[in-house]
Amino acid sequence: MRTRKPAETRKAEIVDTALRLADELGPDRLTTEAVARRVGITQAGIFRHFPKKQALWEAIAGHIAGLMEKRWAGALAARQPADARIRSLIAAQLRLIRATPAIPAILFSRELHSENDALRRAFLALLGRFHRRIATLVRQGIEEGVFRRNLDPDDAAMLIVGLVQGLAVRWSLTRRGFDLLEEGARLLDLQLSGFANPESEHRREERS
């Protein structure tokens, strides 16, 4: 018995480690043994803090949700035109994915969902909140005259969410082979240019 830590500290440590390992192994190959070894306790020790592995997943899900909500709130604090706020929000999301690359894999893991419906619902709700935030910003953008009036905010938001997902998937398949934020900013520019109000004088200068 080396070091000993209060339960809350250890719990957080386990969740954090699991999140990192889920990226290396894939969420469904994450074992209590692997987590324990990296945390520096025995495998059985994990079960003092999480009575079932399921409980660990639930804690991870909660942690992810917390991280996201925090970053979203931070990104939307500044007072800016709607399109700039969308860019901030997406940039924040991409920064989070870059810092915690297991997130997309966990969110979209068929395995986790197939045996754990609560988890599936939690992630669906989380994605729903992300979508709603974007849709709200699009709606504001229309009011501000930045986006065209005949734009459906929900559909526009779906395209933006799809952009992020597509990017995350490609980033993972290419083994982080490009700059997530740079690529994201460029694609988002293109996406938003398609939403722009043609009668607006707020014309965005275009790259040559």
Added chain:
Amino acid sequence: MRTRKPAETRKAEIVDTALRLADELGPDRLTTEAVARRVGITQAGIFRHFPKKQALWEAIAGHIAGLMEKRWAGALAARQPADARIRSLIAAQLRLIRATPAIPAILFSRELHSENDALRRAFLALLGRFHRRIATLVRQGIEEGVFRRNLDPDDAAMLIVGLVQGLAVRWSLTRRGFDLLEEGARLLDLQLSGFANPESEHRREERS
């Protein structure tokens, strides 16, 4: 020993069954036992046809690639304006996903990729071919005057691929809770309207 089939027939049967089961269980939870039971042979029988489980996955990957290429070729046969051909291509892809819903889960499974780099590369290449087909159509659309001249075909294609991915993910998370083709057609309309050439007289009539 009930029925007995020539190896090629049986192999195809196993691949097909595995594809269906991968959807129900998640790709990483697919076991040889489950496949065998549903095919109607014993677990050991699987290994007569695929010496390692890995080999089964490779066969599945090849099958998926074959399916996709076939559908893409079919969708692009007709002579139509570029935007219509993009719509056909995406519709074909969504029809395939609807018929074989395991495909996205397999393509994007972190688990499969983490232990099987050849598979990861194969899927990456497949996605690359899909992207290239779309980019080519976008390029043609620009030449035909359907899309704006300052549009980057590669970036535009990425947004379209993202649209399909986002749709597939949401379809899976919502347990097929909406019509994939209908929703896809609507979002693609929106996406393509953002690419349209503003100086074109080929004006698309808009929904009220």
Added chain:
DNA sequence: CATATAAGTTAGTGTTCACTCACTAACTGG
């Protein structure tokens, strides 16, 4: 119709996994 071949079976093996239980020692409050 005899026979070779190949499809399939039975009965295992070693490994990995989540999870349990009895125990121990580090911390904490009185």
Added chain:
DNA sequence: CCAGTTAGTGAGTGAACACTAACTTATATG
């Protein structure tokens, strides 16, 4: 400083898994 609490350990268990070896028998062919 001592007693109760609690983080962590050691040693195991049974279930699930991919894979193997030795066999049996259906089928296609000469």
